[in-house]
Amino acid sequence: MQPARLPSERVVPTYTWIAPVHDLLALLVEADARDLAHRWAAVQDGERVLEVAVGTGLSFRRLLRANPNGWTDGLDRTPAMLRRTRRRAERTGLSGWTLRQGTAYALPYPADHFDLVFNSYMFDLLPASDFEPVLREFYRVLVPGGRLVMANMTIGPAWYHQVWEMLYALHPPLLGGCRGVRVRPAMEAVGFSAVRRAVVSQWTFPSEVLYGRKSA
Ligand SMILES: C[S@@+](CC[C@H](N)C(=O)[O-])C[C@H]1O[C@@H](n2cnc3c(N)ncnc32)[C@H](O)[C@@H]1O
Incomplete structure (x- = not known):
């Protein structure tokens, strides 16, 4: 795993300029992994759902539509x-949601609250030493038996997957500061159970999709 090279204080400025173009790359190379993550999330209408790092709302609007009588x-x-x-959420016409600015390191929500925590393409920005502290926050806010579903850029087995690692090594902002990561060991260390992982490759871009549960 390469080290995280986008300093924390550069994340907001970087994603401020990326915001208008973010969805181009996301739709081209992340859509298949995102679809699988939503299948694994299997939202039941009426649940309490949290998405950490909503980005431009590509997943948030799907979570909302799957949960019209719940809270997201x-x-x-x-x-x-x-x-x-916010614009995407408003266009759904649904009302059971809130959005707020904050950080995954200190979630502003009570313990034992959410049935599902969903998170995509955020850990690939974080230093590996921060994986467990952030996952402990996810674990804290889940109800016992609650589930965590994530998608991340990962390190693929094929030679062409390395192209993305080379781009990152050349100039991290080219990929929004994201490099390939493997988060499963940290999930297990934090105590998630029934952990499963799949690797999805789309247009040579490797993603991992992860699922785990908080102990009941
Ligand atoms: C590559 S984008 C992914 C957005 C979205 N999850 C998706 O899959 O399209 C990374 C997002 O993570 C957010 N982010 C980065 N570090 C964060 C943190 N510590 N807490 C909350 N959000 C964070 C950024 O602001 C940005 O919106």
Whole structure:
């Protein structure tokens, strides 16, 4: 795993300029992994759902539509990304949601609250030493038996997957500061059970999709 090279204080400025173009790459190379993550999330209408790092709302609007009689919270560090999610959420015409600015490191929600925490393409920005502290926050806010579903850029087995690692090594902002990561060991260390992982490759871009449960 390469080290995280986008300093934390550069995340908000970087995602402020990326916001208008973010969805181009996301739709081209992340759509298949996102679809699988939503299948694994299997939202039941009426649940309490949290998406951490909503970005432009590509997943948030899907979570909302799957949960019209439940409640869906969303959070992100970057106001420019949150504004896009807000517009998408408003266009659904649904009302059971809130969005707020905040950080995954200190979630502003009570313990034992959410049936599902959903998170995509955020851990690939974080230093590996922060995986467990952030996952402990996810674990804290889940109800016993609650589930975590994530998608991340990962390190693929094929030679062509390395192209993305080379782009990152050349200039991290080219990929929004994201590099391939493997988060499963940290999930297990934090205590998630029934952990499963799939690797999905789309146009040579490797993603991992992860599922785990908080002990009942
Ligand atoms: C690559 S985008 C992914 C957005 C969205 N999850 C998706 O899959 O399209 C990364 C997002 O993570 C957000 N982010 C980065 N670090 C964060 C943190 N510590 N807490 C909350 N959001 C964070 C950024 O602001 C940005 O919106």
